[in-house]
Amino acid sequence: MGKFVIPVGPQHPALEEPESFSLMLEGxxxxxxxxxxxxxHRGIEKxxxxxxxxxxxxxxxxxxxxxxxxxxxxYVQTVEDVAGLEVxxxxxxxxxxxxxxxRVHSHLLWLGIAGHEIGFESLFMYSWKDREVVMDIxxxxxxxxxxxxxxTVGGVRRDITPEQAQDVLKALVILEEKTKYYIxxxxxxxxxxxxxxxxxxxxxxxxxxxxxxxxxMRAAGVSRDIRKDDPYAAYGELDFEVITDTHADVLGRxxxxxxxxMESYKMIRQIxxxxxxxxxxxxxxxxxxxxxxxxxxEAPRGEDIHYLRSDGTDKPDRVKVRAxxxxxxxxxxxxxxxxxxxxxxxxxxxxxxCFSCTDRAIKVVNASGGESMFDWEGLRRYSIDWYxxxxxxxxxxxxxxxxx
Amino acid sequence: xxEKENQVLSELAGKFxxxxxxxxxxxxxxxxxxxxxxxxxDVLKYARNELKFVQLCTITGLDAGDCFxxxxxxxxxxxxxxxxxxxxxxxxxxxxxxxxxxNGAIFYERELEDLLGVKVEGLPEGRHYPLPDNWPQGQYPxxxxxxxxxxxxxx
Numbered sequence: 001m002g003k004f005v006i007p008v009g010p011q012h013p014a015l016e017e018p019e020s021f022s023l024m025l026e027g028x029x030x031x032x033x034x035x036x037x038x039x040x041h042r043g044i045e046k047x048x049x050x051x052x053x054x055x056x057x058x059x060x061x062x063x064x065x066x067x068x069x070x071x072x073x074x075y076v077q078t079v080e081d082v083a084g085l086e087v088x089x090x091x092x093x094x095x096x097x098x099x100x101x102x103r104v105h106s107h108l109l110w111l112g113i114a115g116h117e118i119g120f121e122s123l124f125m126y127s128w129k130d131r132e133v134v135m136d137i138x139x140x141x142x143x144x145x146x147x148x149x150x151x152t153v154g155g156v157r158r159d160i161t162p163e164q165a166q167d168v169l170k171a172l173v174i175l176e177e178k179t180k181y182y183i184x185x186x187x188x189x190x191x192x193x194x195x196x197x198x199x200x201x202x203x204x205x206x207x208x209x210x211x212x213x214x215x216x217m218r219a220a221g222v223s224r225d226i227r228k229d230d231p232y233a234a235y236g237e238l239d240f241e242v243i244t245d246t247h248a249d250v251l252g253r254x255x256x257x258x259x260x261x262m263e264s265y266k267m268i269r270q271i272x273x274x275x276x277x278x279x280x281x282x283x284x285x286x287x288x289x290x291x292x293x294x295x296x297x298e299a300p301r302g303e304d305i306h307y308l309r310s311d312g313t314d315k316p317d318r319v320k321v322r323a324x325x326x327x328x329x330x331x332x333x334x335x336x337x338x339x340x341x342x343x344x345x346x347x348x349x350x351x352x353x354c355f356s357c358t359d360r361a362i363k364v365v366n367a368s369g370g371e372s373m374f375d376w377e378g379l380r381r382y383s384i385d386w387y388x389x390x391x392x393x394x395x396x397x398x399x400x401x402x403x404x
Numbered sequence: 405x406x407e408k409e410n411q412v413l414s415e416l417a418g419k420f421x422x423x424x425x426x427x428x429x430x431x432x433x434x435x436x437x438x439x440x441x442x443x444x445x446d447v448l449k450y451a452r453n454e455l456k457f458v459q460l461c462t463i464t465g466l467d468a469g470d471c472f473x474x475x476x477x478x479x480x481x482x483x484x485x486x487x488x489x490x491x492x493x494x495x496x497x498x499x500x501x502x503x504x505x506x507n508g509a510i511f512y513e514r515e516l517e518d519l520l521g522v523k524v525e526g527l528p529e530g531r532h533y534p535l536p537d538n539w540p541q542g543q544y545p546x547x548x549x550x551x552x553x554x555x556x557x558x559x
Contacts, residue, residue, distance in 0.1 A: 037511070038534035046545050081431060211460055211508030224459075229483030230433055294434060294477055294485055296461070305477060307464045322462035322512075330508040 003031060008344065010039050017353060019329075025341060033336040035329055048319040053079055053153055053288055056316065060306075064323065065146050066109065069095075069102045070299035071306075071321070072151040077232060078308035079153045081293035085282055089234075091155035093275040096234040097168075098142065098150050099297075100264040100271070104175065105134045106300035107257045107264075110352045111182060114254060117346040118195050123185070130178045137171045140164060155281030165272045172265050179261045186255045196251035200335040200347030203248055210331035213324050214302020215260070216351050218244045219252030226298035237274065238267050250350040257352075286314045299324055301352050325353045408484060409435050412455060419450055436487045444490040445500055448476060451488065452505045456480050460506035465516040467548040472497055472522055478506075492522070501526030519546035 009020030018039035024032040044063060048056045061072040073095055080087055108131035115123030135145050141164055142148035150156050185192060202212060207220040217224060225242040227235040243259040245252040288310040297304040302324030309318040328351040335347050387393075409429040417424035420443055427437040439447045451457045457478040464475040471491045479485045492499055499516075501524050502509050513524045514533040521544035532539065540558050544550055 036531045036533075038532060038536065041534035043545060208458065209507045211506065224481065226483070229481070230479075230485070231483075291430075292436070293430070294487060296479075296485065303461065305461045307462075307475065307477065309466065318464070318466045320462065320464040320466075326511055327508060330510060 010036075012348075012353075019353070021336075021344070021348075023336070023341065023344065028340050028342070030336045030339055030341060030344065033333040035332055037326075037329065045319050045321060048316055050315065052286070052314045053316065054286075056319065057151055057153070058149070060319070060321070061147050061149070061151075063321065066106050067102065067299040067301065067304065067323070068147045069098050069150065070297050070304050071323075072148075073099065073233065074295050074297040074304050074306040074321075075308070075319070076151045076153050077295035077297075078293040078306050079288060079310075080284075081295065082291040082308060082310050083153070083285060083288050085154050085284055087155050088279045088282060089276050090159075090278045091280045093234040093271050094156045094158075094160055094280065095151065096238070097160065097268060097271045097275075098138070098148055099233065100267050101134055101138050101141075101168075102148075103300045104261055104264050105131055105138065106352075107261050108134065110257060110300075110349075111254070113349050113352075114250075114346065117349045118192075120192065120195075123192075126178075127182065130175065133171050133174050133178075137168055140167060152281060152284075154284035155279070157281070159280050160272075160275070168268065168272060172268060176262070176265050179258060179265070182258045183255075183262070186251070186258050192254075193251060196254060196346070197247065197249060199250045199343050200253075200339060200350055201249045202331055202335045206331060206334050207248075210334065211327050212302075212331045213327045214299070214352075215253050215256045216328050216331070217302065218242065219256045220248040221246045226296045226303055230296050232295070232297065234271060234274075235267075238270050240267050250346055253350045287312060288314070288316075301325055302327060325351065329353075406432065408482070409433070412484065412486065413437070415455060416447065416451070419454075420447055423447070433484045434487070435484065436489065438489045438491075441490050441492060441499075444488070445502075448478075448488060448502060449505055451478060451486060455486075457484075457486050460502070460509055460512070461485070463509065463512040463516060465520045465522065465546065467520065467546060469548070470494070472520055474499060474516065474522075476502070497522040499524055503527065518544075520544055521547065 003024055003026050005022055005024045007020065007022055010018040012019055020036045022034040023030050044059060047059060051059060057072050057076060060075045061068045063071045108127050112124040112127040112131070115121065115127065138148065139145050141160060142150050142158065150158060202216065202220060204220045204222060207217045207222055221244050223242050223244050228242050240263045243256050243263060245255045247255065290310055290312045292309045294305065294307045304324055305322045307320040308316055311317040332348065332351065336344060339347060406429055412435060413427040416437065422440060423437065427435055429435055457480045459479040461477040461479055464477065466473050468491065471493055473489055473491045476488045477485060478488065490499065499522060501513055503526060511533050513527050514530065516522050517524055517527070518532055518535045531537065540555065543555065
């Protein structure tokens with residue numbers, strides 16, 4: 001059978017992010033795959049060298065729209081290490097709290113995307129609806145849905161009030177119930193299992209060989225997790241399990257992520273219960289003494305690592321970042337080869353490469369120049385009315401809010 | 405405290421005499437070690453195969469003024485991070501690839517070539533990472549003397 005090569009991208013076959021693939025096909029099977037990256041390179045590491053340590057927190061937080069807290073935490077940990085700062089315990093707990101809430105929203109987001117990629121649109125709708133519960137909590141605690149701005153050198157910028165803690169606990173009840181359903185789905189739903197099993201396989205040997213990380217790695221039975229192996233923030237004092245699976249395919253990655261949600265809820269409950277009173281920040285110097293430090297963080301997609309070298313001024317000499325997706329992309333060819341062309345989008349999506357999603361309000365500008373804003377409630381009203389005009393009435397269905 | 409870290413350093417010093425007394429342990433699970441360029445590949449292989457630092461987290465390349473420095477951040481399964489440093493002179497910026505020990509190193513090494521302009525011997529031919537294919541030759545953004553303005557003068 002003849003072989004031919006098709007280019008896919010730089011428009012991403014699954015998500016709104018640029019990367020390009022060159023796929024050599026043999027019939028419908030992928031015989032070889034090559035990936036080209038770098039379309040989103042923004043020179044952030046270089047830019048850090050001309051900004052102060054404080055400014056860099058906000059710059060680095062914007063590396064990723066999903067793992068924003070991961071990057072800012074990983075970075076401030078290096079600065080605190082070099083400066084020899086003892087961060088108050090309460091601040092460490094708050095960092096872990098936001099970190100776990102971030103993981104919950106990230107995993108639920110991924111679940112929806114995975115549903116979409118395999119044509120399971122109701123899974124997409126359900127999990128993104130449920131994700132709004134945690135997004136609201138993040139907004140309540142930090143003022144924003146992503147890019148929380150919680151970290152500063154020496155601690156965190158906002159405290160958690162007892163009322164907020166109660167709201168988090170209430171949200172957990174809803175999230176836990178929904179997540180149990182997703183776990184059942186991943187374990188029992190035949191259509192889902194048949195669609196994902198054996199797709200995008202990456203064996204344990206290859207995971208270790210290529211250095212894959214996060215849920216991709218744990219789905220192949222490798223029990224590594226920075227929160228356990230190299231504990232930071234409050235993780236050393238929390239009781240949780242590292243979730244692994246042995247499928248070593250997209251199904252395994254799904255199972256690991258949905259089960260990790262339950263571990264996150266467990267940790268959030270412990271954090272709220274054990275969080276000590278006290279200050280949330282220590283005074284940090286503007287100029288950081290010369291030195292170097294490396295910090296590791298278990299982001300939703302795997303290990304995030306930051307290196308810092310300082311030279312005694314108020315600006316870093318070098319900041320180096322490796323986000324988890326880069327580690328997983330080294331193994332992507334291996335996951336694609338031997339599979340079907342039609343599986344390419346879900347296999348790529350299953351490593352959960354990240355993109356930004358901060359929009360929520362929609363601004364409508366009409367031709368006459370007038371503007372109007374839709375808030376969440378207005379947008380929901382509008383959509384219900386629109387569907388009603390098409391003859392579809394949502395009233396009394398599970399989709400209308402409050403009845404489910 | 406720090407037993408594991410000191411154990412790693414003494415095993416490395418036991419195997420390679422010139423490494424004795426060179427390591428720094430600034431914190432728990434963190435080891436920094438300067439390695440002479442001649443023995444770097446052997447030290448890395450020893451750390452990988454004998455001391456089980458099986459994960460390459462990333463490679464940091466930096467412009468250290470009079471030389472280029474590279475830090476290989478390697479980790480074992482117990483969470484210890486060994487940071488091995490090698491340096492090469494700027495007028496002979498050539499290092500050997502570590503792909504034979506760490507298959508996942510390909511993007512990290514391409515990044516060193518693109519951003520610092522160092523030659524990594526043993527790296528297979530391939531596309532740029534992370535700079536675009538039409539990036540002008542001889543422009544290495546991670547060097548301290550690089551000026552972004554120089555790009556506008558090229559066009």
